[in-house]
Amino acid sequence: MRTFLHVLANTMIANVTTSFLWFALTFWVYLETRSVLATGIIGGAYMLLIALFGMVFGTLVDRHRKHRVMVLSSVVSLAAFTIAGVLYAVQPEAALLDLGGPWFWVFTGVILFGAVVENMRNIALSTTVTLLVPEERHANANGMVGTVQGLAFMVTSVFSGLAIGLVGMGWTLVIAIALTLVALVHLLFVRIPEEKPVVDADRAPMIDLRGSVAAVRAAPGLFALILFSTFNNLIGGVYMALMDPYGLELFPVEIWGIVLGVTATGFIIGGLVIAKWGLGENPIRTMLLVVIVMGLLGALFTIRDWWLLYALGIWAYMCLIPVVEAAEQTVIQKVVPFRTQGRVFGFAQAFEAAAAPVTAFLIAPLAEFWIIPYMESAGGQATWGWLLGDGEARGIALVFLFSGLIMVALALAAFTTRSYRMLSTEFREGVPPTAGGADQAAGEADGADRRPDGVGDGARDGVAESAPSGQGGRRAD
Numbered sequence: 445m446r447t448f449l450h451v452l453a454n455t456m457i458a459n460v461t462t463s464f465l466w467f468a469l470t471f472w473v474y475l476e477t478r479s480v481l482a483t484g485i486i487g488g489a490y491m492l493l494i495a496l497f498g499m500v501f502g503t504l505v506d507r508h509r510k511h512r513v514m515v516l517s518s519v520v521s522l523a524a525f526t527i528a529g530v531l532y533a534v535q536p537e538a539a540l541l542d543l544g545g546p547w548f549w550v551f552t553g554v555i556l557f558g559a560v561v562e563n564m565r566n567i568a569l570s571t572t573v574t575l576l577v578p579e580e581r582h583a584n585a586n587g588m589v590g591t592v593q594g595l596a597f598m599v600t601s602v603f604s605g606l607a608i609g610l611v612g613m614g615w616t617l618v619i620a621i622a623l624t625l626v627a628l629v630h631l632l633f634v635r636i637p638e639e640k641p642v643v644d645a646d647r648a649p650m651i652d653l654r655g656s657v658a659a660v661r662a663a664p665g666l667f668a669l670i671l672f673s674t675f676n677n678l679i680g681g682v683y684m685a686l687m688d689p690y691g692l693e694l695f696p697v698e699i700w701g702i703v704l705g706v707t708a709t710g711f712i713i714g715g716l717v718i719a720k721w722g723l724g725e726n727p728i729r730t731m732l733l734v735v736i737v738m739g740l741l742g743a744l745f746t747i748r749d750w751w752l753l754y755a756l757g758i759w760a761y762m763c764l765i766p767v768v769e770a771a772e773q774t775v776i777q778k779v780v781p782f783r784t785q786g787r788v789f790g791f792a793q794a795f796e797a798a799a800a801p802v803t804a805f806l807i808a809p810l811a812e813f814w815i816i817p818y819m820e821s822a823g824g825q826a827t828w829g830w831l832l833g834d835g836e837a838r839g840i841a842l843v844f845l846f847s848g849l850i851m852v853a854l855a856l857a858a859f860t861t862r863s864y865r866m867l868s869t870e871f872r873e874g875v876p877p878t879a880g881g882a883d884q885a886a887g888e889a890d891g892a893d894r895r896p897d898g899v900g901d902g903a904r905d906g907v908a909e910s911a912p913s914g915q916g917g918r919r920a921d
Contacts, residue, residue, distance in 0.1 A: 484808020502790015524558025587718025590766025605701015681803030743848025749835025
């Protein structure tokens with residue numbers, strides 16, 4: 445557990461850095477352009493890149509030692525943020541903020557790429573839970589991951605707003621570069637006990653789609669779990685496009701950053717609750733119930749133009765995010781062999797992330813060019829004023845209302861599916877993936893055989909399989 449805590453702390457430093465720069469970029473672009481379309485494009489592009497690279501990252505995690513993957517992630521992010529800093533120094537701000545010019549896309553694209561690559565570290569972190577933590581403590585460890593993410597979100601939310609409001613984008617980039625370097629140096633002193641993974645002698649492609657799909661199919665109902673988790677990202681795309689513009693209409697940028705920092709304590713509370721009490725006997729059922737509550741919150745927290753209602757709604761929503769993420773991770777860590785978990789986590793990340801840019805790219809232009817003007821007209825106010833009241837950004841409130849109700853309907857429908865019942869039974873009875881069929885295909889993709897029960901030693905025995913000589917067979921705790 446001590447090694448896992450070191451890895452967790454290092455990941456928190458990296459998450460602080462990328463979140464800090466990500467929030468700052470969004471704040472800066474909106475304040476300088478007042479364009480909902482611009483923030484929607486940035487948010488959608490971020491999730492689209494995660495979707496495109498998810499399986500690449502998962503394949504890299506399975507084929508290389510986790511420490512090496514994390515170091516690679518830090519090096520690439522450091523290089524990307526440094527290039528962005530150079531661009532900011534040599535180009536005028538007007539050119540970097542011109543949506544019709546090339547430098548806006550180059551500048552934001554480089555920052556987004558550096559932030560996206562950091563997600564490779566998060567996939568590796570999910571597999572180190574299996575590698576370093578006993579199975580009965582997986583849910584608790586995943587709760588700790590949620591708590592760390594909450595701490596990172598809280599810190600960066602506050603300081604991103606303060607940085608943009610007080611020192612500007614230039615010094616914000618300098619801070620991000622320095623923090624990335626700190627994370628890299630710290631990581632060089634962390635040691636993760638793991639043997640070199642066995643890879644296919646035929647050199648499978650970088651995007652191992654066949655192996656990823658085979659590993660997912662090996663566990664009946666696992667694709668349905670990934671689909672359930674995607675529900676959260678559907679409304680997440682709406683939040684990505686519209687939450688900051690709505691908040692910046694209610695608060696100055698410095699105060700909005702502080703509001704996000706305070707509400708991010710919900711991440712910490714949700715993660716600590718899971719770390720202490722777990723997810724119950726059926727994490728899938730817990731996840732769907734939470735998704736229903738999230739949909740209701742999304743529908744109601746902007747129903748009036750009250751800053752306190754908005755802030756409380758965000759806080760409650762953030763309390764629930766760690767539950768959804770921990771539920772999915774806990775199930776995957778139990779039913780998927782360790783040597784293919786990277787590809788499964790990468791496939792899940794790609795599939796789930798693809799939902800957010802669809803809604804972000806769709807909602808941002810609809811909101812800016814149709815819904816917001818409609819709600820500012822006399823007809824829109826007459827039609828919806830009884831429900832949404834009056835005030836600023838009633839068009840965004842209308843989008844939140846319908847998005848949340850759709851989320852509730854999807855989650856309720858999921859309870860009636862055969863996949864939900866099958867996966868719930870599989871998790872409750874501890875049924876491992878079978879050794880034949882798709883599971884065999886996934887094993888062949890690795891170039892290594894599995895145990896007869898289909899569960900890798902790493903998943904069952906902590907670090908027994910992967911620890912170097914002298915440490916094999918001893919639990920990490």
